Amino acid sequence: MVDLLKEERIVLKKRRHWLVIVLELAPLVLAALLPPLLIAGVSSVPQIGLAFSDYSELAIFGLFAWWLFIWMIIFVVWTNYYLDVLVITNKRVIDIEQLGLFARDIVEVRMENVEDVKTEVLGLIASLLDIGNVYIQTAAESREVIIKNIPNPHKLREVIAQYRDEL
Amino acid sequence: MENIKEFITIGATLAFLGLIIVFVVLTTVLNYHWNRYGIEPERVKKVKQIYFTVAITLLILTSITYLNILW
Known part of the structure; x- marks a missing residue:
């Protein structure tokens, strides 16, 4: 190189410094944690939870797709950090x-x-x-x-x- | 009801295809950068292992849930 x-x-x-990459990755980690919390929150409300159960497969599909996307972005950010030398x-x-x-x-x-x-x-x-x-x-x-x-x-x-x- | 299901199926299919395209492109670009500019071969190897293990697992899970929607 x-x-x-x-x-x-x-x-x-x-x-x-490692703090730079931590601060850059923190919003991505939060973005990854938000949907499951949202799904759990929505499911816990009785009327909404019942209607939501019809679309639970879609929600889970969306969740995994979202996590895969976030995972890729995390590595784009990390690569950008790692290649600065x-x-x-x-x-x-x-x-x-x-x-x-x-x-x-x-x-x-x-x-x-x-x-x-x-x-x-x-x-x-x-x-x-x-x-x-x-x-x-x-x-x-x-x-x-x-x-x-x-x-x-x-x-x-x-x-x-x-x-x-x-x- | 049938219309909603059809809409969901089309939406999920488009989202899945888009995700595959993004995954292939980004993975190719990242792999290129790691191979070309990575200065610590051992660390790059470890990073690749972590990236591909989790990415492929998530891709399989996404595929399974997508197929569940179709069926």
Whole structure:
């Protein structure tokens, strides 16, 4: 996936913090839980439940179809998260971002072009879980590379600075 | 009553066909991405196992309930 240069080795691989994927998947899980609760609720009302029993097969069909659909969407969301990777090598910083299923953005910055690295941790939850953004100022065509919602951003800054200074 | 049953059958058939098409397309696309861009082969293998096990189970259950509606 990443073609390494001569004498290049991968130092660090990072993905966005797990909280990001949890927050993205939470509405889908709720959407999966809602229909059975609705069916149970409707069935428990005597008059409605009696009429509903004529269409119970349809309801169960709809439920399984809905769950299958949600299952697929969960994996689309997960794949989008999983394929966003930040790769730090001893020579480059490579930010791979999957934008939906049909778009992919790869930004590659050579260590000698890294001018400045800034980290930002904002908010209570971010501070407690050590989630932040990393801003890499470069001398390259892409002036600034922004990596969002990364765990241990300060450590990442130190690693980039270390390998930039070694060059 | 017969009209409602017919309507339900047609609706369920369209929904089932639509679901199959979406399933085939999305699964193909996801599989392509996992094979092409996945950087941890062991994890990708595990993810595929989980995805296909649950998806195929749900597909079978959906098919069975769909056939129940028809009959």
